[in-house]
Amino acid sequence: xxxxxxxxxxxxxxxxxxxxxxxxxxxxxxxxxxxxxxxxxxxxxxxxxxxxxxxxxxxxxxxxxxxxxxxxxxxxxxxxxxxxxxxxxxxxxxxxxxxxxxxxxxxxxxxxxxxxxxxxxxxxxxxxxxxxxxxxxxxxxxxxxxxxxxxxxxxxxxxxxxxxxxxxxxxxxxxxxxxxxxxxxxxxxxxxxxxxxxxxxxxxxxxxxxxxxxxxxxxxxxxxxxxxxxxxxxxxxxxxxxxxxxxxxxxxx
Numbered sequence: 001x002x003x004x005x006x007x008x009x010x011x012x013x014x015x016x017x018x019x020x021x022x023x024x025x026x027x028x029x030x031x032x033x034x035x036x037x038x039x040x041x042x043x044x045x046x047x048x049x050x051x052x053x054x055x056x057x058x059x060x061x062x063x064x065x066x067x068x069x070x071x072x073x074x075x076x077x078x079x080x081x082x083x084x085x086x087x088x089x090x091x092x093x094x095x096x097x098x099x100x101x102x103x104x105x106x107x108x109x110x111x112x113x114x115x116x117x118x119x120x121x122x123x124x125x126x127x128x129x130x131x132x133x134x135x136x137x138x139x140x141x142x143x144x145x146x147x148x149x150x151x152x153x154x155x156x157x158x159x160x161x162x163x164x165x166x167x168x169x170x171x172x173x174x175x176x177x178x179x180x181x182x183x184x185x186x187x188x189x190x191x192x193x194x195x196x197x198x199x200x201x202x203x204x205x206x207x208x209x210x211x212x213x214x215x216x217x218x219x220x221x222x223x224x225x226x227x228x229x230x231x232x233x234x235x236x237x238x239x240x241x242x243x244x245x246x247x248x249x250x251x252x253x
Contacts (some may be wrong), residue, residue: 001028002237005047007071008033009055009090012191016179017222018051021229026240034067041070044077049084049236052091054177056193058143059093059103072098084170084235089141092164092173096145099167103145106160109201110139112210113217114157116176122154127172127235128164130227131155136217137176137224140188142201144175170235178225185214 004027008014011033015022022029030047032040044050052071062068075098078085087095093103116137122128139157147153147165154164163175188194189207198207233239
């Protein structure tokens with residue numbers, strides 16, 4: 001049974017739709033919530049994969065939030081051990097930073113629904129190809145990563161070119177939030193800190209306009225998320241359900 005280490009930064013940014021998928025596949029998870037356990041010192045040795053979630057803090061906050069240095073060390077450990085890593089938003093920025101790439105304030109925040117376009121390398125990628133050539137994804141970020149040296153640049157939006165990369169065989173950084181569901185979007189839009197960030201961004205949209213787009217956009221993204229996350233989790237270990245179905249098929253043959 002595969003074991004996955006999950007780094008969470010705030011309660012408002014959980015695994016979302018990734019959580020039930022991981023559980024259905026039979027993987028075991030250990031959560032480290034750095035909001036509650038800022039002094040935790042996890043180690044990758046006992047785990048088969050690492051997922052680093054988003055959060056309102058930034059890579060340059062390491063002096064005020066020493067756990068970010070801890071996370072960078074664990075990411076480096078996972079890379080050295082060639083274990084699958086998935087970084088989402090802040091997690092993608094931490095992965096890029098661990099690989100020596102810059103993370104800077106972006107010229108224009110992205111909040112809400114955006115069209116993502118896969119590059120040729122994205123369409124050929126064993127994980128990101130699940131998005132197809134064009135897909136609609138949810139965004140919430142004011143900073144962005146540069147593509148690390150030696151990494152494959154996989155996808156872009158019109159307003160932020162660096163949306164996804166793969167380093168080596170197994171490390172993926174996403175700027176967007178494929179893990180969102182309706183309840184999580186409503187939660188973010190209702191939180192004072194997130195609401196203020198949306199208002200200050202000056203993007204010409206508000207919570208109501210984002211929610212108006214959500215039913216159709218969410219239906220599309222849910223299919224993409226299932227394909228991408230399933231393919232990433234395949235790199236960590238086989239699904240228990242797949243193993244059971246294979247055994248049943250052999251028994252019936």
